[in-house]
Amino acid sequence: MIKMVALDLDNTLLNSNKEISQRNERVLKQLHQQGIKVVLCTGRPINAIWPYIEQLGLTDPEDYTITFNGGLVINNESREHLFELGMKKSDLLPLFSYVKSKKIPLNILDFERVYELNDYPGSIYRTVLKNIEFQALPMSDVPEITYSKAVMAITPEKLSPIIKELPAELKAHYHAVQSQPMIMEFLPKKLNKAVGLKTLLDHFGDDFSNLMTFGDADNDLEMIKAAAQGIVMENGLPNVKAVATAITDTNDNDGVARYCERYFATLL
Numbered sequence: 001m002i003k004m005v006a007l008d009l010d011n012t013l014l015n016s017n018k019e020i021s022q023r024n025e026r027v028l029k030q031l032h033q034q035g036i037k038v039v040l041c042t043g044r045p046i047n048a049i050w051p052y053i054e055q056l057g058l059t060d061p062e063d064y065t066i067t068f069n070g071g072l073v074i075n076n077e078s079r080e081h082l083f084e085l086g087m088k089k090s091d092l093l094p095l096f097s098y099v100k101s102k103k104i105p106l107n108i109l110d111f112e113r114v115y116e117l118n119d120y121p122g123s124i125y126r127t128v129l130k131n132i133e134f135q136a137l138p139m140s141d142v143p144e145i146t147y148s149k150a151v152m153a154i155t156p157e158k159l160s161p162i163i164k165e166l167p168a169e170l171k172a173h174y175h176a177v178q179s180q181p182m183i184m185e186f187l188p189k190k191l192n193k194a195v196g197l198k199t200l201l202d203h204f205g206d207d208f209s210n211l212m213t214f215g216d217a218d219n220d221l222e223m224i225k226a227a228a229q230g231i232v233m234e235n236g237l238p239n240v241k242a243v244a245t246a247i248t249d250t251n252d253n254d255g256v257a258r259y260c261e262r263y264f265a266t267l268l
Helices: 009-013 022-033 046-056 089-102 156-164 168-173 193-203 218-226 255-263
Strands: 004-007 037-040 064-067 072-075 081-084 106-109 113-117 133-137 149-153 175-180 183-187 211-215 229-233 246-248
Touching: 004 009, 004 022, 004 193, 009 046, 009 175, 009 211, 009 255, 022 037, 022 046, 022 255, 037 046, 037 064, 046 064, 064 193, 072 193, 081 193, 089 106, 089 149, 089 168, 156 183, 175 218, 193 211, 193 218, 211 218, 211 255, 218 229, 229 255, 246 255
Parallel strands: 004 037, 004 211, 113 133, 211 229, 229 246
Antiparallel strands: 064 072, 072 081, 106 113, 106 149, 149 183, 175 183
């Protein structure tokens, strides 16, 4: 029995205008009112997606969000952390060495803000991530705190060849995933959205047999594979579609609502 619906945002729940359509909003609100947990799963911090949380009415005491691609499970009302997993500054040193040798712009995030390393300008992350503090500083001044992830945010034309040439030892050190055409993320090695979702399911006394997920990209792969119902958008990547329970319509054609309307027909 499905008790939780977990949704990626970009190119999944959100259309090309970065909006939740009226149809998607209506269906998810109805499921939430029927007692189905609706959980947004994103690489962004909660402040950056708060308008979507409010739009869907996910502000009850038992509503949670998976942020930082599984690195933080946060209560929407109290902002208490149910789970967090990050990296030390020392864990980032191999990546620092690589971007320094290639002169690639890099951003690193703790659980509150973005540190924009200004050694090599050119990051477009400020245009992608809203409602969060950015602090510019050189790599040499990075503080000794816990970080959620590191991000390369540059145009797809520049990012694509970088991804193809990433050294094997670098990919072995991190869980490296492309979340959008212009964003490559470097996460703790064993971290993904399914890790955060397992913690949340455990919290409610449920398991993956009670989970439905929607996604499209590499950073959704694990939660699609783990869920009893792992649904991938028609616009999703081929390797993610390959592990799906089902394929639904595109993000611009209410793919989430269309699948839910059929699956939860007796509730809606």
